[in-house]
Amino acid sequence: MSKFQAIAEAMQKGDVSGIAVDNVKVYPHSFEQSGNVKLLMVKSDNTKYILATGEGSLFDELQGENNSGVKVCPLVTANRLVLNKYFDYTVPRAFGTQVATIGLGDRLGIASSGHIKTVAGKNIHPILAQQSIREITLTKRDYNDVLNGAVFAVFQEGYKDGFGADGDHLKVEADIKMSLDLGFTMITLDCSENIDNSVENITAAEREAKYNQLPEATRNHYESRYLNQTFEVAGNSITFNKENLIEIVLVYGAAVDFMEHIFVTYIKNLGRDVDFEISIDETPSPTAPEAHFLIAKELYSRGVTVYSMAPRFIGEFQKGIDYIGDIAQFEKEMVIHAGLADDFGYKLSIHSGSDKFSVFPIIGKYTKGRFHVKTAGTNWLEAVRTVAKVKPDLYRRMHQYALEHFNEAAAYYHVTTDLSKIALLDQVKDADLSSAFMDEDNARQLIHITYGILLQAKDAQGNSLFADEFFRTLSEEEEAYEQSLISHIGKHIQLLGK
Numbered sequence: 001m002s003k004f005q006a007i008a009e010a011m012q013k014g015d016v017s018g019i020a021v022d023n024v025k026v027y028p029h030s031f032e033q034s035g036n037v038k039l040l041m042v043k044s045d046n047t048k049y050i051l052a053t054g055e056g057s058l059f060d061e062l063q064g065e066n067n068s069g070v071k072v073c074p075l076v077t078a079n080r081l082v083l084n085k086y087f088d089y090t091v092p093r094a095f096g097t098q099v100a101t102i103g104l105g106d107r108l109g110i111a112s113s114g115h116i117k118t119v120a121g122k123n124i125h126p127i128l129a130q131q132s133i134r135e136i137t138l139t140k141r142d143y144n145d146v147l148n149g150a151v152f153a154v155f156q157e158g159y160k161d162g163f164g165a166d167g168d169h170l171k172v173e174a175d176i177k178m179s180l181d182l183g184f185t186m187i188t189l190d191c192s193e194n195i196d197n198s199v200e201n202i203t204a205a206e207r208e209a210k211y212n213q214l215p216e217a218t219r220n221h222y223e224s225r226y227l228n229q230t231f232e233v234a235g236n237s238i239t240f241n242k243e244n245l246i247e248i249v250l251v252y253g254a255a256v257d258f259m260e261h262i263f264v265t266y267i268k269n270l271g272r273d274v275d276f277e278i279s280i281d282e283t284p285s286p287t288a289p290e291a292h293f294l295i296a297k298e299l300y301s302r303g304v305t306v307y308s309m310a311p312r313f314i315g316e317f318q319k320g321i322d323y324i325g326d327i328a329q330f331e332k333e334m335v336i337h338a339g340l341a342d343d344f345g346y347k348l349s350i351h352s353g354s355d356k357f358s359v360f361p362i363i364g365k366y367t368k369g370r371f372h373v374k375t376a377g378t379n380w381l382e383a384v385r386t387v388a389k390v391k392p393d394l395y396r397r398m399h400q401y402a403l404e405h406f407n408e409a410a411a412y413y414h415v416t417t418d419l420s421k422i423a424l425l426d427q428v429k430d431a432d433l434s435s436a437f438m439d440e441d442n443a444r445q446l447i448h449i450t451y452g453i454l455l456q457a458k459d460a461q462g463n464s465l466f467a468d469e470f471f472r473t474l475s476e477e478e479e480a481y482e483q484s485l486i487s488h489i490g491k492h493i494q495l496l497g498k
């Protein structure tokens, strides 16, 4: 009799609460039924499956090995699509502008169950499937993998409050079409390559000369709407004179046209709700409130419906560490940015939202609890922390490899990491690796951005240097990882006022 036979019998009786089978973990919240078919997620030898019993189209459509009436189904795309067909709560959804949402990027595909346990019952909704093209390129995953990780976790936990799927930092049209074709419910349009910050480094006269080369219709469009005009936003005045208008049009004009083009071409007539986010945060200089206003007003006047806007805030929102900058000035500008979002009917989106604890209360206050905060790398760091606790040697090997390959990773992210400030590994006790050592900013950023290099590292024979042992350890420590996420992301949500 297969090791799953006893479980199948309990499934057929409709009571999976007391199942105990050696070396098989049962996820009781996953127990589902459709017609005469019953499903249950289990884990055996560090691999998860969905067991199916009974007769019906659901049983027939699931792919898997049939052992005496118990079908053992792997967590693959084909089976994810079957779950989507039969159980609506496993399909991602858009949330719109009136509720708080949190992006919970999962670079490993195993964090979503912990994220679900973190947000359950709280006044905030999870975008569980969120990865940028940058991330999946570095981890050699695709958007089906990203959806699979989220959907199977939703099924495992029986989570029925809804979740989103964000095609994050998309720059090219093919990626936008691919995301929407797969059913992604949020698109984060990265406009950084359409924003020309270089004009900030030339003289006003050179800018005017460049501006005068723009089509007359373009210049008339902007001058008739903004030149020598003052607009009131959240108790602040936004004024456009010739000089700042010229600069803003030169820096953002092409980006605004790009935003409109993407909305009209891919989103406006899609036939389903999509949360459309504008990302202008990955730029060398902050988004001035005047620029944010002009972009918002242009999009509004062109009929572009925006779910959220991610400006580049003053100061530094670097990966995996707290806010760097003048918090008082950040608060002053947050009043205007949040006021603009309110006036134009969208939410502010906070990118690199991981660990920005010192400014979360300000963000929660001025957005009136309607925000989108994105996290991703910090969830990877909690996985590394979990491993460092039980496999210090593995952490040490990963850390050393990260030091040797840091510059390769730094090409993808803006960080000001100072490797010289990271304590030497041989001077750190095992017990301190997962706490004080990993909490130091430079050590955090080192590991935060080298995720792709570490997960793809191979030895001379092509064998995984770290990933196989890393994932096996996290499977064995599944509850510990969940608790780490509940605690860490829970702190984010609590400080945001949710």
Ligand SMILES: O=C(O)[C@@H](O)[C@@H](O)[C@H](O)C(=O)CO
Binding pocket: 105, 131, 132, 134, 135, 168, 169, 350, 351, 352, 353, 354, 374, 375, 376, 377
């Ligand atoms: O690392 C990435 O590519 C993404 O997870 C982030 O840039 C994401 O957009 C984010 O801001 C999460 O903190």
